[in-house]
Structure formats: structure tokens, C-alpha cells
Amino acid sequence: MKRKENIPNVKKNVLWSLFSSFNLAVILLILIVLLAVAGSLIPQQDAARELARRIPPGWAAILQKMQVFDLYHSVWFFLLLGFLSLNLVSCSLSRFPVTWKSFRAKAFPDAFTSLEDMTDVMTIMTEERRDSALQRLEGLLKKKYGKVEQKETARGDFLYGEKGRLSHFGVYVIHLSILVIIGGAVAGALFGFNAHVRVSEGEATDTVQLKGDGGIKKLDFTVRCERFSVDFYENGAPREYRSDLTFLKNGRVVHQGSLLVNHPISFEGIRFYQSSYGTAPDGKISLSFRRGKGNIHRRVFPLDYVGSKYYTGLQVAHDPGLPIVASGAFLLVAGFMVVFFTSHRRIWISVEARGDRTAISIAGRTNRDSLGLQREMERMMTMIKDTGVET
Amino acid sequence: MSDTVILSWVTFVYFGASMFYLIRLITGKELWGLLALWTTVGGFSAQTIALVLRWVVSYQLGIGHAPLSNFYESLIFFAWAVILLYLIIEWRTGLKSAGIFVAPLAFLLMAYASFSPNVNSRIQPLIPALQSNWLISHVVSCFLGYAAFTIAFGLSVMYLLKIVKRFSRFLPETEFMDDLIHHNVVMGFILLTLGILTGSVWAHYAWGSYWSWDPKETWSLITWLIYATMLHSRFVRGRQGKRMAILAIIGFAAVLFTYLGVNYLPGLHSYLQS
Ligand code: HEM
Numbered sequence: 001m002k003r004k005e006n007i008p009n010v011k012k013n014v015l016w017s018l019f020s021s022f023n024l025a026v027i028l029l030i031l032i033v034l035l036a037v038a039g040s041l042i043p044q045q046d047a048a049r050e051l052a053r054r055i056p057p058g059w060a061a062i063l064q065k066m067q068v069f070d071l072y073h074s075v076w077f078f079l080l081l082g083f084l085s086l087n088l089v090s091c092s093l094s095r096f097p098v099t100w101k102s103f104r105a106k107a108f109p110d111a112f113t114s115l116e117d118m119t120d121v122m123t124i125m126t127e128e129r130r131d132s133a134l135q136r137l138e139g140l141l142k143k144k145y146g147k148v149e150q151k152e153t154a155r156g157d158f159l160y161g162e163k164g165r166l167s168h169f170g171v172y173v174i175h176l177s178i179l180v181i182i183g184g185a186v187a188g189a190l191f192g193f194n195a196h197v198r199v200s201e202g203e204a205t206d207t208v209q210l211k212g213d214g215g216i217k218k219l220d221f222t223v224r225c226e227r228f229s230v231d232f233y234e235n236g237a238p239r240e241y242r243s244d245l246t247f248l249k250n251g252r253v254v255h256q257g258s259l260l261v262n263h264p265i266s267f268e269g270i271r272f273y274q275s276s277y278g279t280a281p282d283g284k285i286s287l288s289f290r291r292g293k294g295n296i297h298r299r300v301f302p303l304d305y306v307g308s309k310y311y312t313g314l315q316v317a318h319d320p321g322l323p324i325v326a327s328g329a330f331l332l333v334a335g336f337m338v339v340f341f342t343s344h345r346r347i348w349i350s351v352e353a354r355g356d357r358t359a360i361s362i363a364g365r366t367n368r369d370s371l372g373l374q375r376e377m378e379r380m381m382t383m384i385k386d387t388g389v390e391t
Numbered sequence: 392m393s394d395t396v397i398l399s400w401v402t403f404v405y406f407g408a409s410m411f412y413l414i415r416l417i418t419g420k421e422l423w424g425l426l427a428l429w430t431t432v433g434g435f436s437a438q439t440i441a442l443v444l445r446w447v448v449s450y451q452l453g454i455g456h457a458p459l460s461n462f463y464e465s466l467i468f469f470a471w472a473v474i475l476l477y478l479i480i481e482w483r484t485g486l487k488s489a490g491i492f493v494a495p496l497a498f499l500l501m502a503y504a505s506f507s508p509n510v511n512s513r514i515q516p517l518i519p520a521l522q523s524n525w526l527i528s529h530v531v532s533c534f535l536g537y538a539a540f541t542i543a544f545g546l547s548v549m550y551l552l553k554i555v556k557r558f559s560r561f562l563p564e565t566e567f568m569d570d571l572i573h574h575n576v577v578m579g580f581i582l583l584t585l586g587i588l589t590g591s592v593w594a595h596y597a598w599g600s601y602w603s604w605d606p607k608e609t610w611s612l613i614t615w616l617i618y619a620t621m622l623h624s625r626f627v628r629g630r631q632g633k634r635m636a637i638l639a640i641i642g643f644a645a646v647l648f649t650y651l652g653v654n655y656l657p658g659l660h661s662y663l664q665s
Contacts, residue, residue, distance in 0.1 A: 022627050029620045033613050040609045040656060072604045185602070194600065233454065233516040241519055261519035262596050273599040274519075315599040325601065329588050336581055371570065 020090035028084045035080065039071040045212070073189060081182050088175050096172070102344070102367065103168045107149050107160055122381050123361040125354070130157070133351050133358055140383060141349060144376075156352030156359075163345055168367065170338030177331035184324030192319035193217060196275070199225040200311040204248065208316045219316075221268065222248040228277055228310040241274050243312040259314070269318060276313030343369045347377070360384055394448065395505070395512045397441040398467060402501040404434035405474070409498055412490035419561050424487040431494060435474045442471065445514065454516035459530045463512045466504035468530070469650075470497040472538035480542065480571070488562050492545030525593035529586055533611075536582030537646055540618075543575035544643035547636035554633060569631050572639055580618045587611055606656045610649040617642045 018024060043051045048069035052060040067074035126133065134150075134157055141148045145161030152158075195208035195217055204224035207216050226244040233239050240260065247255040247267050257265045265272045344367045352359045362381060366373040411427035414420075445458040458464045477493045480486060504510055546568050553562045562568075590611070591601040602608060621638040624630040 022623070025623070026620060029616055033616050036609050036613050036616075039604065040606045040613075040653070044604070235516065237516050238518050239516065262523045264596060264599070271599065273597075275599065317599045319600075322595075322601070329591075332584065333588070336584065340577060340581060 016090060016094075019086050020094040021087075022091065025084070025087050025091065028080060028087060032077075032080050032084070035071055035077055038068075042068060042071070044072070045070055078186070081186070085179055085182055088179060092172055092175050099168045099172070103165055107162065121361055121363040122377060123359055124381065124385060125357050125359055126385075128358055130351055130353055130358055133360060134159070137349050137351065137360070137384065140380065141347065144380070145345075145347065156350050159349040159351075161347050164342045165344050167338055167342040167344050170335050170342070173331055173335035174339060175335075177328045177335055180328030180331060181325050184321035184326075184328055186321070187324060188319040188321030192317070192321060195316040196313065197223075197316060198278075198311045198313050199223065201225055201228055201309045204246075208314075219270065220249070221254070223267075223272070223314075224248060225312050228312040230277065230310075241277060243274055243277075243314070245272065259312075269320075271317050271319075273315040273317070274312065275315040278311055278313070279308045343367055343372065345373055345376070347380075394441040394445040397437055397444070398501065399505040401434045401438045401441065402498060402505050404430060404437065405470075405494055405498040405501055408434060409491065409494040412487075412494055416488060416491050416561055421487075424490075427490055427494070428481065428487070431474060431478065431490070435471070435478060438467070438471050438474070442467065449514050452514060454514070456517050457527055458514075459527060460517055460521055461511065461515055463504050463510050465530065465534065466500050466510065469534050469537060470500040470504070472535050473497045473500070473541050476535075476538045476542055476575075484567075484571070486563060486567075486571070489542075489546055489549060492549050493542060496541055496545065520597045523593050523597060525589055525596065529589040529593050532582045532589060533586035536579045536586055537650065539575045539579030539582060540639075540643050540646050543572050543579060543639045546572045546575065547639040547643075550636040551633070565632065569635065572635060573625065576618060576621065576635075576639060576642070580615075580622060583611070583615055583618070587615060606653040607649065610645065610653050614642065614645040614649050617645050 042048070052064070052069070055063075063069060067076065071077060128136075137159055138148050138150065141159055141161040145163050147161065149160040150158070151160075194211045196211060197205055197208040199205050202225070204222045206219050206222040208219065209215075210217055224246040226246055228241075228243050230238060230242075231240040243259040245257055245259050245265060246253055255265075255267055259265050259272055259274045261274045264274075346365045348363045350359075350361045352361070362377055362384075364373050364377050408427050408430040411423050411430055415423035415427060442458055445464075446455075449455045449458070459468055473493060474497050477490070477497075481490070504512070549562060550565065550568045550572065553565055553568065590608070594603065594608075595601040617638070621635065621642060624638070625635060
């Protein structure tokens with residue numbers, strides 16, 4: 001990050017103020033939403049081929065060129081993500097000095113006197129003596145806020161407590177996590193692959209067919225399907241698909257395992273998923289069970305192909321961005337915890353002799369959730385009153 | 392009595408509660424509010440019992456799983472979560488006038504689940520892809536989030552009605568509603584985020600990719616971005632009130648589309664693998 005002194009100069013730059021503006025963020029977010037909506041309405045990738053056949057070829061070619069049929073991997077989408085990332089970085093950098101200042105803010109036990117605008121200063125009068133009130137209040141504040149600062153002034157005595165300073169950084173953690181997730185997703189899209197392969201029982205392969213362009217990719221090892229089995233419930237719905245796989249390197253068996261849906265096998269950074277199956281000789285029956293989020297009716301074909309061999313359809317994926325995206329997700333959740341469940345609260349209590357009575361006032365400040373602070377202050381006030389009577 | 396029979400009765404109970412809340416709004420008499428509250432509590436208890444019963448029965452059938460696995464069960468759980476959240480809010484804040492904007496939504500969900508010919512209420516066994524604990528946490532957090540967004544929607548309608556003077560007599564202060572809308576949206580946003588993340592983990596194990604731009608995923612992201620923009624306009628610009636209420640209504644439309652609309656999108660089935 002740039003040193004702090006640089007920021008005022010940089011700020012004058014037009015480009016910088018454009019990129020760090022919140023308006024740009026709103027525009028970019030709206031554009032991303034529109035692109036996503038378009039992508040969900042216009043058939044994409046394989047599904048687009050049928051559409052392309054129905055519309056005039058000239059149009060199809062133009063749309064193809066504009067990458068309308070693969071919006072989520074299009075230049076447009078990557079550009080939007082790039083701008084959003086730049087926006088997020090510059091926005092955070094330009095705000096950081098202010099945050100740093102609030103974080104480093106000194107504890108001012110007597111700031112209260114000059115803060116007339118403080119939200120709802122509450123005051124009560126008690127018969128209690130100054131010394132005993134001070135001692136009692138310090139204990140009370142300490143219990144909730146840990147360390148307590150104390151100061152004697154001409155206007156009276158002040159107690160000060162604070163907590164949750166780190167909450168100022170929650171926003172940065174969240175925004176960083178978005179960058180990390182975008183970075184990991186792009187890395188996966190650029191350097192990962194997603195492929196498919198069918199292996200008949202008893203046979204082996206070391207090549208897979210890439211999704212998208214349909215190219216062939218050779219693996220550094222061979223995978224053999226020993227056996228495929230499928231098991232049904234009484235009503236005919238599938239209960240379990242299982243492929244017994246063997247992984248071989250240079251003809252030697254290196255790894256063996258059963259592959260089930262929801263239990264992929266990872267071998268040398270490449271993950272294998274149970275994704276479809278069928279009968280081997282003519283491959284007429286091919287059942288797929290992708291994307292059933294609960295409410296899709298599926299047809300179950302009776303399997304009377306006893307005797308013929310099965311093939312198993314494996315999805316083969318490699319995604320180097322995965323650990324990056326996963327750490328981004330952790331950061332996101334951690335940032336949410338900080339932002340939505342903590343706040344930087346500061347509380348001032350003053351104890352002032354007024355004639356033969358004592359005035360106890362309490363005031364507070366917070367960077368967010370002022371309602372929560374107010375409730376806490378009210379609770380403290382009740383406790384002050386309650387315990388005050390006996391002394 | 393079977394769980395589905397209880398649940399179809401609960402539908403009518405929520406309808407009754409809605410009516411009582413309506414009468415309370417029109418007459419301003421607290422007695423109706425009390426009646427509405429206890430009717431809702433009664434319906435909610437019966438619904439909870441029915442859900443537990445359904446869970447137990449699924450085990451007796453030998454296909455035991457939490458009642459969160461098909462469309463019917465998701466509708467029921469959605470309605471249950473809406474009422475749960477509403478009751479918590481009424482209990483914590485004493486707010487009664489929102490009932491008329493929330494209870495009918497629960498009624499509609501229940502009615503759709505119980506009486507639509509398109510919704511199969513039978514307990515079905517879990518196909519392999521659905522046999523996952525990630526899926527359960529995914530469904531629970533998504534629908535709790537949807538419930539919070541639903542309440543924010545109800546409150547936003549109420550807010551807009553309050554601005555139209557004629558309705559203002561028995562509705563709470565605008566600042567109070569604004570704050571409550573905000574809190575519900577924040578809660579919904581956190582839960583939707585968790586829902587999307589757990590859903591991605593499930594997709595990673597079940598489908599070979601944590602994200603594959605299937606329409607449901609895409610629309611959940613759209614919903615998430617709409618609420619993110621909404622929250623920012625408050626955090627950064629300090630926007631409040633009418634604008635937030637309108638955004639909460641737009642956000643809720645996106646929620647409904649994510650939940651129901653995507654099933655009607657062309658091309659869903661083309662996402663089936665060849
Ligand atoms: C799309 C994903 C995003 C998420 C999930 C997100 C999340 C958040 C959250 C939760 C807050 C509230 C923090 C608080 O209350 O202190 C926040 C604040 C903020 N966000 Fe974002 N944000 C995102 C994108 C962006 C983008 C693209 C920008 C562009 C510049 C941006 C700029 C800001 C600013 C300026 C604040 C106010 C910080 C402050 O109050 O000091 N955010 N964001």
C-alpha cells in the first residue's frame with residue numbers, strides 16, 4: 001500500500017477519483033446484475049447451439065462474436081469484474097486513513113465535556129458520596145469494558161471505557177474477501193479444467209474430453225473402472241451410484257477407491273465425480289442426474305439390460321483457484337462477524353458534586369448500532385440506580 | 392392424523408390469524424390483536440408438531456431425513472420460518488400491526504404447498520445427490536434468510552402505506568419501521584451469504600464445481616447483489632426510508648424469482664448433462 005502522505009496528491013487525479021467513487025460501484029454492480037440476468041435468460045454454451053440454429057445465421061455469428069452465448073466467460077464479464085476490483089481497491093485505499101485515525105483515536109476520559117452533541121446524555125442525582133460512587137462505577141464499567149481510564153478535572157471526575165476498536169477493520173476484511181474470491185474464481189477459469197469421460201467396467205483410460213471446446217486432455221495417470229453399481233429404493237428412485245475405481249501410474253496400482261455422489265475422489269490434484277452411467281455396448285440408455293434441486297420430476301427407466309456391461313460417466317475437474325476461493329469465503333464470514341456483531345463503543349461517565357448531592361451522567365459513542373449502545377447505556381443506568389440506593 | 396392433514400389445517404389457521412390482524416388494523420381494538428397473536432401461536436405450534444411428525448415418519452418408512460428435501464417441504468419450512476421470525480419480532484418489540492402484512496404471506500405459502508396440484512406432498516427418499524449435510528445447512532440458512540427478507544418486504548409495504556396519509560393511524564412510527572426493515576435485511580443478507588456459501592460447498596462435492604452458473608445459482612447471486620447495493624446505499628450514503636422500502640420490495644421480487652421463477656426459465660433442462 002502507498003504511504004499515507006501520498007493520498008492527498010493521488011486524490012486530485014481524475015482517474016483516481018473516478019475509480020474510488022461509490023457511484024461507479026453502484027453502476028458496476030447494476031451492470032453485473034444485468035449481465036447475470038441476461039445470462040440466465042439467453043441459452044448459454046451448449047444450450048445456445050439450438051438457438052443459433054433457429055435464428056438467421058448472420059445474427060448468430062454476430063451474437064457469437066459478441067460472446068453473448070457464453071456471457072459468464074466473456075470479455076465483458078471479466079472487464080466488469082476487473083473494474084469492480086479496481087474500484088474496491090481504490091475505494092478502500094482512499095478511506096483507509098480515516099479508519100486508521102478512528103482506530104488510533106486516543107482515549108479522552110474528559111472528552112465528554114466538549115461533546116455536547118453526544119447522543120442522549122443521561123443523568124441521575126443520588127445521595128451517594130463522590131468517592132464511593134466513583135469506586136462503584138469503575139467496577140461496573142470495568143466488568144463490561146475491561147480497562148477503565150480515570151481523570152479528575154475542575155468540572156468533576158470522569159471515567160472512560162471502550163471496546164471493539166478492531167471493528168473498524170471489518171469492512172476491509174469483507175472487501176478484501178470479495179477480491180480474493182474474484183481472484184480465485186478467475187484463476188480457476190484460466191488455469192483449471194472441467195472434463196468428462198466414460199469408462200466401461202473393466203476398462204481404463206488416460207484421456208478425458210474437455211467441456212466447452214470438446215478437446216482431449218491427457219492425464220498423467222490411468223483410471224480404471226473395476227465395477228459400477230446402482231441401487232434403487234422401493235419406489236424406483238435411485239439410492240446409490242457407485243464406481244469402484246483404480247488409479248494406475250506406469251502400470252502400477254497407486255490408489256483404489258469407491259466413488260459415490262457427494263463423495264468425490266481426489267488424485268494428484270484432480271478430482272473425480274460420479275456423474276452419469278449407462279450400458280456399455282451401444283450406449284443407448286444414458287441416465288443423467290445432474291442438477292436436481294429437489295423439485296424436478298425425473299423419469300426412471302427400468303433397467304432390464306441385465307447382462308450387458310455398464311459404463312460410468314465421470315466428471316473430471318482441476319481447479320487451482322479452489323483454495324483461494326475457500327479462504328476468501330472464510331474471510332467473508334469472518335468480516336461479517338466483525339461488521340455485524342461488533343462495534344467500537346466508547347462510554348463516558350461523569351461524577352460531579354452538586355451541593356450535597358452527586359450527579360452521575362453517562363454518555364456514549366459508537367461507529368455503528370447506536371440503538372444497541374443506547375440499550376446498553378440504559379441498562380447501565382438502571383444498575384447504577386439499583387445499587388446506588390443501599391450505599 | 393398425518394402431518395399433511397395437520398399442515399393443511401394450519402393453512403386455515405393462518406388465514407384466520409390474517410383476518411384477525413386485518414380487523415385489528417381497521418378497528419384499532421387490541422382484543423383482535425391478542426386473538427390474532429394466539430391464533431398464530433397455535434398455528435405455529437401445530438406446524439412445528441407436524442414437521443417433527445413428518446421427520447419421525449420418514450424414519451419409520453426407512454428413508455429417514457429432515458423434512459427439507461423437496462418443494463413441498465421447502466414451502467412448509469419457508470412459512471414456518473416466516474412465522475417464527477414474525478413471532479420473535481412481535482415478542483421483542485411489541486409490534487402487532489405488521490401481522491397483517493406477514494401472516495397472509497405464510498398463508499399463501501401453506502396454501503400453495505397444501506392445495507396446488509403441482510406440489511407433491513409425499514415423503515420421498517433422498518436421491519444420491521441430496522444425501523448431504525451441506526445441503527441441509529444450505530436449505531436452512533437460505534430459507535431463514537428468505538424469511539427475513541419476507542418480513543422486510545411486509546414492513547416495507549407497511550412503510551409505503553404509512554406515507555400515504557390515510558393509513559397512518561394505526562401504523563407505527565416510520566423511523567421504527569425503517570430500523571426494523573434494515574435489521575431484517577441485514578439478517579437476511581448474512582443468512583443468504585451463508586446459504587450461498589454452504590450451497591457452493593455442496594455443489595463442490597455433489598456436482599464437481601462450486602459454481603456452475605445454473606439459473607438458481609445465478610439468481611441467488613443477483614438477489615445477493617441487489618441487497619448488497621441496498622445496504623451500501625445506507626452505509627455509504629446514509630439513505631433511509633422510502634428508497635430503502637422500495638429496494639426491499641425489489642429485493643424480495645428477486646427472492647421470489649430465485650425460489651420459484653427459475654423453474655420456468657427456458658434452458659433449465661439443457662443444463663442436464665449429456
Ligand atoms: C459486492 C460485494 C460487497 C460486499 C459484500 C460489501 C460489504 C460491505 C459491508 C457489509 C459494509 C458495511 C460495513 C460497515 O457497516 O461498517 C460495506 C461498507 C462499504 N462498502 Fe462494501 N461491499 C461490497 C462491495 C463494495 C464495492 C464494490 C465498493 C466500492 C467502492 C464498496 C464500498 C464500500 C464503502 C465505501 C463502505 C462504507 C465503509 C464505511 O462505512 O466506512 N463495497 N461493504
